[in-house]
Amino acid sequence: MNVLQKQQINNDAIMPLTSAYDPWDPIRSLPQYGGHRLTSVEMTVSNLCNMRCEHCAVGDTLVLKEPEKVPLQLMLQRLDEVEALETISITGGEPSFSDKTVRDYMVPLLQYARNRGIRSQINSNVTLPYSRYERLAPYLDVMHISFNYTSAEEFHAIGFAKSGHEVPLKAAAKLYETMIDNARRLSEAGVLVSAESMINYRTHRKMHEIHQLIVEMGCTRHEVHPMYPSSFARDLPMITRDDMLNAIELLLKHRNQSVWMLFGTLPFYHCSENETERALLKRLAAEPNVTVRNDPDGRNRLNVNLFTGEVFVTDFSDVPSFGNMKQMKLDDLFKRWLSHPLAKSVNCHCPAVSCCGPNLLVKDMYYKDVDFLKRKAILE
Numbered sequence: 001m002n003v004l005q006k007q008q009i010n011n012d013a014i015m016p017l018t019s020a021y022d023p024w025d026p027i028r029s030l031p032q033y034g035g036h037r038l039t040s041v042e043m044t045v046s047n048l049c050n051m052r053c054e055h056c057a058v059g060d061t062l063v064l065k066e067p068e069k070v071p072l073q074l075m076l077q078r079l080d081e082v083e084a085l086e087t088i089s090i091t092g093g094e095p096s097f098s099d100k101t102v103r104d105y106m107v108p109l110l111q112y113a114r115n116r117g118i119r120s121q122i123n124s125n126v127t128l129p130y131s132r133y134e135r136l137a138p139y140l141d142v143m144h145i146s147f148n149y150t151s152a153e154e155f156h157a158i159g160f161a162k163s164g165h166e167v168p169l170k171a172a173a174k175l176y177e178t179m180i181d182n183a184r185r186l187s188e189a190g191v192l193v194s195a196e197s198m199i200n201y202r203t204h205r206k207m208h209e210i211h212q213l214i215v216e217m218g219c220t221r222h223e224v225h226p227m228y229p230s231s232f233a234r235d236l237p238m239i240t241r242d243d244m245l246n247a248i249e250l251l252l253k254h255r256n257q258s259v260w261m262l263f264g265t266l267p268f269y270h271c272s273e274n275e276t277e278r279a280l281l282k283r284l285a286a287e288p289n290v291t292v293r294n295d296p297d298g299r300n301r302l303n304v305n306l307f308t309g310e311v312f313v314t315d316f317s318d319v320p321s322f323g324n325m326k327q328m329k330l331d332d333l334f335k336r337w338l339s340h341p342l343a344k345s346v347n348c349h350c351p352a353v354s355c356c357g358p359n360l361l362v363k364d365m366y367y368k369d370v371d372f373l374k375r376k377a378i379l380e
C-alpha cells in the first residue's frame with residue numbers, strides 16, 4: 001500500500017479548519033515527530049499576473065510569457081513521496097491566470113490533495129471571471145486573497161502601482177467588484193476564504209475598516225501580517241514596531257469575533273525584553289478565535305518552482321535554491337535545508353508559549369545580533 005492509499009480517508013471525516021486546527025502551523029510537528037518535518041509543500045505554478053501590486057512579494061519574477069513547467073506526473077510523484085504531507089499551497093503570480101494551468105496543473109493537484117485527505121490552499125487575487133475559480137472550488141479548502149483596501153480607489157492605487165502604464169480607475173473598479181463578488185461566491189460554495197491584510201504605511205491606521213469589509217465579504221478568516229521590505233517591496237516606507245503594535249490593538253478593539261483572526265510573521269517574541277510586546281502576545285493568546293501562526297517557511301514547508309524544479313525556503317526569499325526536485329526527493333531536500341546554518345540560527349523552541357522561533361527576514365531586520373538559541377520565553 002502506498003502513502004496515498006494509507007492516508008486516503010473519508011473527506012467527510014476531515015477536521016474542519018478552525019482556530020483550533022491549523023495544519024499549516026509548524027509547531028504541530030515538534031511534539032509529534034520530535035523535530036521539524038516537511039508537512040507542507042508550496043508550488044509556484046505561474047509567473048503571470050493581471051495586476052502589479054505595490055507590495056507584491058514576487059513582483060520581480062512576473063513575466064508576460066512563461067516557459068514550460070515540469071511534468072505534472074513528476075510533481076505528483078514528489079508529493080507522494082512526502083511521508084508526512086498534510087497541506088499543499090498553490091501560488092503565483094496569479095496561479096489561475098492561464099486557463100491551461102488551471103486545467104492541467106491546479107485541478108489535478110487539488111484532486112490529488114483531496115484524494116489523499118490533505119488540505120489545500122490557493123493564493124489568488126480572485127479578480128478573474130468566477131468560472132476560473134468555480135472549477136477549483138469543489139476540491140479546494142482555502143482560497144487566500146490579499147485585501148488591503150477600503151475603496152476601489154485604494155485598490156487602483158495599490159494594485160497597479162508597478163504596472164508601468166496608466167490603468168484607468170474604471171477598469172480597476174470593475175476588478176475590485178469582481179474580487180468582492182468572487183470572494184462571496186466562494187464562501188457560499190463552502191471554501192474557506194481567508195483575506196490577508198498587511199500592516200504597512202498605508203493600512204496601519206485603518207486596519208479596523210479593512211476588517212469590516214472583509215467581514216462583509218463573508219470571509220471566514222482574516223490573516224494579518226506586518227509587511228517587511230522583501231525584494232520587490234524593498235523601496236516602500238517602513239513603519240515602526242510600535243505602529244504595528246498599535247494597529248493590532250486597533251484591530252482587537254473593533255474586530256468581529258466570529259471571524260478567525262490569524263496573525264503571522266509578527267516581530268514580537270515571548271523572550272523579548274520589551275514588556276509591552278510580551279503583553280500583546282499574552283493578550284493574543286487569550287483572545288477568542290485568534291491565533292498566532294508560527295512561520296512555516298523552512299519549518300514545515302518548502303517552495304517548489306514548477307518551471308525549473310528548483311526548491312526554495314519560500315517563493316520570495318533571498319536565500320538561493322538548495323536543490324532541485326528533478327534530482328532529489330522533497331524529504332531529502334528538507335533535511336538538507338535543516339542542516340543549513342540559516343535554518344539552525346532560528347531553530348529555537350519554547351513549548352510553554354507554543355513558539356518555534358523567528359522568521360528569517362524578521363531576525364535579519366530587527367534581531368541581527370540576537371542569538372535566539374540562547375533565549376527563553378519569559379513567563380509571567
Ligand code: SF4
Pocket residue numbers: 269270271272348349350353355356357358372373375376377
Ligand atoms: S522559541 Fe525562540 S523566539 Fe520563541 S520565545 Fe523561545 S527563544 Fe524566543
